[in-house]
Amino acid sequence: MESLYNNRTELIAPTESSLSAVLILKELVCDDVGVYRCWVDYFSKNRNYELTSLSTVALKATKPSNFGVFPYELQENQTLTLSCSAYVGAPNGNIKIWKIARNSTTNVLIFTANTSDFKTENCSEFINATFTYTVSRDDNGAMFLCSSQNVLNEDEGPSLESQIRVSVKYGPGKPSIVLTPNKSSYYVGEDIRLQCVSDSNPPYNITWSFLPFNHSTESSVFSYEIELKLKDIQLENAGNYTCTAVNEISTNNNTAVINVKEPLENNKRTIFSCDQCGFSEICEKKNGEEYCVTSPWMFVAIIFIFLCALFFVAIYFLRRVHRKSILHKSSTKKTSPRPESLPLDSPHHPSESAGLLSESGIPILGPTPDDTEAGYSTPKDVREMHEQSAMLPPPDERAEITTTCNQENTQYAEVQKKQQTENVYDPDWNENELVNLAPEPNILNLI
Structure with a gap:
């Protein structure tokens, strides 16, 4: 190791003006790439201390020089080939391939190619990677990107994007039928809107067919629009409505069941x-x-309950009106004037009452309270009885008296049987002049 750095290194020790230790490498070679550690041992306050730090010598990665995507048009589940080459620097250089979905700004990593033992003259590592990717319908309209990086930029380094978005062709998915209004059954006369929605590339065409409930085999095609409108439906409109989506890749369909029934009362x-x-x-x-x-x-x-309640309310108010009417008449009678005079031959004239007066001095138009046998006799009858009793013979003529008394009793009984038409309440007379109908003692018994 010493021979590797002989005559290529220079060490600057800490001084009073600078406490930093500096190592200078001269005439760099590929093997100089790596991680270096600085170790310091010093004495302070009667104690020894150690301090270490790491430093990396690396070569920057460069932008990929080539990135290819083939083919740009393919069908669902087919394979897409992506190739990328770049100087990834050192150490630990690699290539990454990313996918950017349509209507998205987020990069999704789909492939990584690590470094090999191949190094260039300037010690930078070079990678040429090829990757195959099976596409789905979700990849339609996607873009791809290749980046190179090493320990200096581990996440994403310099990158190169594909210039064209990938077109993935696929057949219609299972159509979704949207009912408006969405109900399990409909009544006669209602309107229904059916909308068939699917997804495909290239775009699909729609065909509507109808199979009534009373037919089991044949169905009729009657519309090629995405939206189907049924107005004023009838019972014969009940059945299976099938939406078929078609393009050059494949065909798919879905069925909606429409139940129609008569409206409820x-x-x-x-x-x-x-x-x-x-x-x-x-x-x-x-x-x-x-x-x-x-x-x-x-x-x-x-x-019935309403009529009964109405009847009782009507009866109640009629009774109240009738009662008020009676009270009004009674008050009118009490305030009516007393007649000035009566004819002398009138049965109600005070002279006809045989001089009978009440305790207050008012003439009585009928029997007195003491006449218990008078009953309903008129004042005229009472007067005749007084006159006959005045003509009775002396006490020694008992037989004749008895006969006379019997005759008087017979006459009195006949008077009781007569219809009382004279002793009638006169509405024009004052209330104080009402006939006292209480029975009086028999005049004969008083004699």
Whole structure:
């Protein structure tokens, strides 16, 4: 090792003005490339110290001189050949190949070629690498890049990009059918939009075909547009709608099932089980589906309850109006004026009451409270009874008195059977003049 550096090195020791130790290599050769360590042993404060550091002697990598991609056009799953050559410097030089996807700025490493034992006259390592890469449809539109680096730039050194993007041809993928609105079934009269979406290079063509549910073999082709519109669908529009995507590479298809059924009535709703029906609903089955239908008796019950409530409210207000009317009439009667006079022959004239007065001095138009046998007799009857009792014979004529009393009782009984038409409440009379209908004691018993 000493012979390698004889007469080519110069060591500058630390001095008072500079504490750095410097090693100078002269007339460099390839073997001078490597890592150097500096070791310092010094004494301070009665102690020995050691200090080491590393230093690398390297040659820079240069930009690749050649980078080829072949072919630029190929089909999916075919092989792409990439070749790159560059002076990668020293030590530990290598070549890396990167892929930049379409619509992306991120480099993805796909290949690395390490150095060999071949060194040039200036000690720089040279690499010529070839790499094969199987493409996929995701590589369509991608670019590739080759870079050279060593220990000085381990991640990515000087690079060279391909000038043309790769075109990868592939057939349509399985089409995706988008339904608008997206439902499991549709009702008669609805509109549906079906859109068929796929991906291919070159672009694909679309064919729509229809197979009704009541046919098992034949399907009819009726559209070549990406979007299919069905307006005012009917029951016969139910079936399988197949979208077929075609290009020069391959063909692919997908099928959407359209179920069409009659519209539900306003009082129906679709369910999975009859257990979901409420207390006011009944379960019906139609076309293999179950529906909850509002019971018609529920409307009858609601109307009946409403009419009953309306009837009771009307009765209540009519009774209140009637009661107010009666109270109004009663107050009107109490304020009506008393007649100035009555005819003398009127049965209601005070003279006809045989001089009977109440405790307050008001003439009584009927029997007095003491006349318990008068019943419903008129004042005129009471007066006749007084007159006849005044003409009774002396006490020694008992037989005739008995006969007279019997006659009077008979006459009184007949009076009780008469229709009481005279002792009627007169609305024009003051309330204080009402006839007192309480029974009075029999006048004969008082004699």
